[in-house]
Amino acid sequence: MTVAEVMKLPSMVGAEVVAGRGGLGYPVESVNVLEYGWPTEILNRFFRANTFDGSDLLISAFASIAGDVEAQCENIRRYQAVGSVGLVLYYVGIIVPEIDERLVEVCDSLDFPLICMPRGQAGLRYSELIREVLFEIYREQQREQFFVSTLLDRISGLPAQQRSMETLLRMLSEHLRVSVILTEHRRDMNTVVYWPRSLETVVADKLLGWLKELGGGSELRVPLGDGVGYLQSCPHLLSDSDNLRLYTLKYREPLGEDALWQSSECVRLFIHIWNKNHGKFVVSELVRAIINDETIHRQRLAQLFKIRTEDLNQMWLFIPRHEPVEHDEGLLRSCTDYFSAFSDPVLVSYYEDTLVVFTHALRGSTHGDGEFFGSREQFEAISSRYEIICCDSLASSADARRAYLVSMANWRAARRIYPRTAVLRTADVMFAQLCQEIMCKRETLEQYEQSLSGLRSSNSELIPTLMVYLLDAGSSMAETAKLLYVHLNTVKYRLRQIQELTGLSPTQMPDSYSLYIAAAIDRMTDECR
Known part of the structure; x- marks a missing residue:
């Protein structure tokens, strides 16, 4: 689902894209409500401590900065920098008096869609949009059994600086609702994305031990909260030189083989397509x-x-x-x-x-x-x-x-x-290939060799002339004369001699085809002598 498709939902009737139309094709993976104020040091620490998945469509009313346009612009820049794909602004004319032109300019410069809900309506509810977007995302995931191209297509639509392995793993984690672990060099953890996020406090100190216990196996049943989880190894589709392995951790039930294969394929393709450098596109x-x-x-x-x-x-x-x-x-x-x-x-x-x-x-x-x-x-x-x-x-x-x-x-x-x-x-x-197959069949090979034996004993120039005429000159007498540095009449004379000695005309089919094969085989065997 893209930002443009969100605009077609019933809950968006009357909404207007006021800026950032260049980003309407960005993929929407989730919806988030944010009400940050002016970026003080405390707020900055809170912002940095938060993890943003990318592809979030944000909902806000700018309630704490309704009269501060500079703070609004600064927040838009921060949202865009962490991979958010747009902002739906509620209660314009009630909380925010009007959308300032400076905010429009910032959104346009960043291709960050700014969507204004119907102005002056206090009865609008965030929950209506949240329910609809999440339902459409879920329904889309259920329809698409093969999700590799979907996720890669979504990440390719992000700005280059946001195309990272961590972004891909977060998308994969959200899509499958599993924790994803990428390791390198004997299970040193490279990147871990927890799902749900609260799981980090429960398993972070146990994960490395579980990976060691799993060893070269494919699945390990582990205690997870008040239930069980399944740590699984994805198929090893990555280049051996990378030493990368991908694992998933799912609550209550294991992932199917197809989902594990596609997860590994996602990572492998990301590495190859972007060649480990943001946006470096290869085919x-x-x-x-x-x-x-x-x-x-x-x-x-x-x-x-x-x-x-x-x-x-x-x-x-x-x-x-x-x-x-x-x-x-x-x-x-x-x-x-x-x-x-x-x-x-x-x-x-x-x-x-x-x-x-x-x-x-x-x-x-x-x-x-x-x-x-x-x-x-x-x-x-x-x-x-x-x-x-x-x-x-x-x-x-x-x-x-x-x-x-x-x-x-x-x-x-x-x-x-x-x-x-x-x-x-x-x-x-x-x-x-045909000639080599003939050379492997003794009787057939002897037939072709025999057809040229009379030429070999009669005139040492006849076989080279036949080879050049058929194989090099495209059956052109003039071109043959040019390549052999002889007169055209000399070529004609030699071709007549070849016909008399073999009984086959080098200038007419199907005789010339038999001579063509014989000349090719003779040239190949002569090269090998």
């Missing part, structure tokens, strides 16, 4: 979901990132030619800049050691080695270190996964077959 998780063909996961992430993944019908792979090295951030930036000029959307991220680029099929450009990345020099610098493969016509994430797997398994073989090709295509690596 590695979405790229991973596409290549792994995790359909549901991909759809949820795409919704979060607001990207139409169905438009991403082309994939580019930049595979390190030599031993994997550290991720090249310069290459990532170059690809982002280059492909963004042609495609919207575009996803650029590393998947394992390979840089992957998803785009909408580029129109009006063949991307030859002279124009790729703007210059031949830049292309050659990149292609000397990376094998570049373009996978076209991807209709689904399943297609992307198949293209990725076949490319990774066969790019070296494809490069042996097509040494002059600047950018390999999916068809090239699939054909290389």
